Amino acid sequence: MDRTVVLITGCSSGIGLHLATRLASDPSRSFKVYATFRDLSTQGPLWEAAESRGCPPGSLETLQLDVQDADSVAAARARVTEGCVDVLVCNAGRGLLGPLEVHSADAVGSVLDVNLVGTVRVLQAFLPDMKRRHSGRILVTGSMGGLMGIPFNDVYCASKFAIEGLCESLAIQLLPFGVHVSLIECGPVRTAFQEKFQMGRGVVLDNVDAQTRNLFSQYLRHSKQVFREQGQDPEEVAEVFLTAMRDPRPALRYFSSEGILPLVRLRLSDPSGCSYVAAMHRIGFSDKPAHGPDGAGTEAGAGTGGP
Template sequence: MERTVVLITGCSSGIGWHLALRLASDPSRSFKVYATLRDLKAQGPLWEAARARGCHPDCLETLQLDVRDSDSVAVARSRVTEGRVDVLVCNAGRGLLGPLEAHAAGAVSSVLDVNVAGTVRTLQAFLPDMKRRRSGRVLVTGSMGGLMGLPFNAVYCASKFALEGLCESLAVLLPPFGIHVSLIECGPVRTAFQDKLEGGPGGALDGTDAQTRHLFSLYQRHCEQVFREAAQDPEEVTEVFLTALRAPRPALRYFSTERFLPLARLRLDDSSGCSYVAAMQRAVFADEPAEAGAGGPGGPEPGAPPAAPQ
């Protein structure tokens, strides 16, 4: 039986790490997984975990791939010995948290380069062959931050909103070529993502005003509660990727959790955006009342929806 060739970006930790292991250790041995990392010096824990799971050596291979470098992506593609990739998982990503004015220009550029341009570079490298073969699947790690704006995540959300437009556009175009694109919309996940934020956990807060620092402290308190109550285990999220990978007719979006869907729907129900803004303010800044009339009388109360990125 011919194996399904899967290439995954961003496998040094988090969702990519867990997905690579899950597929490579599948008892059916029906997957050949190319787990790619920006720095191969970080591959040790992946191989240790693979051995612990009894992963057959023919089912997993690591490659160096830096999505910020088109040449690096091209070299990785050339090292896929099967000469094809059946499933491309665009997972590499960076986070950025804090007041917008506190972000260094380099940090902003880095996040946009990895999350948006890096995904584009990867797709540009692998889509032509999929189109020639008229077969392929693309799974992209999305985020609730791509469906709604979150305070103190402006640049991160901008990058994830961009991926929504990118993938939706491709999802319309590519089915005649036998290619299906799916976004895996993730809520908070228990990974090292928060520990690897570009520029640290809050940027240069010392350079912002006192009220912004206070609001940031409220946001951090809210995030701690959300992660405590609603964060998912990465293994649970990988099963959503598998659902998309195996679906006979893949959908554009799969959700790892439905907890934030009421807020996402609220953005569409009130096209002015006022109801969403008021609801998010209430949820995150509980002891800071929203501006009078922001959401209109009798505005929605969706409870305490998550307002923290993946």
């Protein structure tokens, strides 16, 4: 039986690590997984997880792939021994947290380069073969930060909004090729991603006005509460990726949690944006769980900036 060849970017931790080992250890033994890393010295946790799951020999390989380096992407593609990738998972990402005025141009550029341009580099490398074969699936790790603005995540949201447009546009034009693009829209997920969020350790908030500093402090308290009480386990999110991979009629979007849907609906229902802005301000700067306009809890999506 031919195995489905899957290549995943960003596998050092979190969703990428859990998805790679979940697929490699699947009882069907129908997947060959290439887990990629910007820095191969960080692959230890993946192999520990693979051993604990009992991944069979030959089901999992690691490759160096830096989405910021087109040559690195091309080299990884060339090392896929099967000659083609059936499922491409664009998961590598970077965050940026804090008041907009404290971010350096380099920090802003780095986030956009990883999250948006890096995704484009990977797609450019693997799409031509999928189009030639009239077969392939592309799964992209989305975020509620690509569906709605989140305070103090301005640049991260900008990058993820751009990913939404990129994937939606591609999904339309790839229909005749039999290549399907799906976004896995993640709410708050308990991973190391939050710990890696860049605020710039050397940034001095003293230069920011007092009211903004106070709002940021409120945001941080609320965000920690949300992740503590509502954050999903990455194993749960990995199952959503698997569902998308196996769906005979792939959708453009899959949601890892229905908790963010009330705010998504609110944002779409009022084209002026006033209702959403007021609701998110009320929710994002509260120390208490908030509820959406339809009574559904939205605390799972309030004030969070990444999967």
